[in-house]
Amino acid sequence: xxxxxxxxxxxxxxxxxxxxxxxxxxxxxxxxxxxxxxxxxxxxxxxxxxxxxxxxxxxxxxxxxxxxxxxxxxxxxxxxxxxxxxxxxxxxxxxxxxxxxxxxxxxxxxxxxxxxxxxxxxxxxxxxxxxxxxxxxxxxxxxxxxxxxxxxxxxxxxxxxxxxxxxxxxxxxxxxxxxxxxxxxxxxxxxxxxxxxxxxxxxxxxxxxxxxxxxxxxxxxxxxxxxxxxxxxxxxxxxxxxxxxxxxxxxxxxxxxxxxxxxxxxxxxxxxxxxxxxxxxx
Numbered sequence: 001x002x003x004x005x006x007x008x009x010x011x012x013x014x015x016x017x018x019x020x021x022x023x024x025x026x027x028x029x030x031x032x033x034x035x036x037x038x039x040x041x042x043x044x045x046x047x048x049x050x051x052x053x054x055x056x057x058x059x060x061x062x063x064x065x066x067x068x069x070x071x072x073x074x075x076x077x078x079x080x081x082x083x084x085x086x087x088x089x090x091x092x093x094x095x096x097x098x099x100x101x102x103x104x105x106x107x108x109x110x111x112x113x114x115x116x117x118x119x120x121x122x123x124x125x126x127x128x129x130x131x132x133x134x135x136x137x138x139x140x141x142x143x144x145x146x147x148x149x150x151x152x153x154x155x156x157x158x159x160x161x162x163x164x165x166x167x168x169x170x171x172x173x174x175x176x177x178x179x180x181x182x183x184x185x186x187x188x189x190x191x192x193x194x195x196x197x198x199x200x201x202x203x204x205x206x207x208x209x210x211x212x213x214x215x216x217x218x219x220x221x222x223x224x225x226x227x228x229x230x231x232x233x234x235x236x237x238x239x240x241x242x243x244x245x246x247x248x249x250x251x252x253x254x255x256x257x258x259x260x261x262x263x264x265x266x267x268x269x270x271x272x273x274x275x276x277x278x279x280x281x282x
Contacts (some may be wrong), residue, residue, distance in 0.1 A: 004036065012041045017044075019152040021047045026049050026226055032054075034155075041060075043065065050077065098123065101113045101262075103182075106182075112133075114135075114143035114200070118130070153186045154184035157191065159171065160194075164213040226247065
């Protein structure tokens with residue numbers, strides 16, 4: 001399907017998980033399609049980057065569940081900073097491991113999973129709804145009971161995928177994209193290139209076949225679909241574009257001009273505006 005067809009399956013008020021990490025391998029083509037849609041009032045679960053920034057800037061997010069929102073080379077995502085400072089967002093701020101464990105619980109259809117992360121920190125203070133449990137075994141250890149982060153839909157981007165929904169990452173890290181898909185009722189995978197099932201790259205071994213078809217609802221071929229974030233080894237982060245994005249985000253007039261130039265059309269218009277071309281041979 002196309003990115004717009006995938007996003008057309010979403011509805012306002014859903015809980016949507018977005019894969020990737022900070023400004024790395026984010027499903028930006030799907031996020032841009034979401035911006036073109038009427039969907040709003042979302043609960044977003046993400047190791048946040050510009051995906052969160054664009055959606056909160058557009059007023060599409062009611063609640064955010066995250067461990068951070070960063071552009072990596074720019075420590076704090078500027079749109080998130082602005083919305084957070086004016087209190088325009090319900091925020092659930094978790095430790096990175098707690099977020100992972102919440103997705104894992106949802107993937108296994110469990111109500112919660114116990115974890116040590118968060119103990120002795122202000123995570124429990126700023127999230128008074130979190131509970132602890134005591135081990136029923138001899139150790140009697142007290143642990144945080146991280147509730148399942150069940151998702152209505154997940155959006156992820158990987159390097160390669162086949163039409164059945166199997167997908168492969170070729171970069172240095174899986175970024176928990178498999179957990180996002182397994183925790184979701186529906187999962188939409190965009191990829192740099194659609195391949196035959198026998199055409200997955202052998203480099204990296206079978207563990208790089210991260211996402212399995214049983215948990216995928218739709219596949220979108222989207223060359224450059226992570227831009228301006230990185231999608232190693234196909235391409236790195238577009239630091240010049242990211243810097244321009246952050247600069248524009250700091251000024252309302254500048255952001256309106258940026259959005260008109262890069263976000264007012266479809267994905268082809270976006271690619272044309274940033275002069276982004278498919279990488280031959282990847």
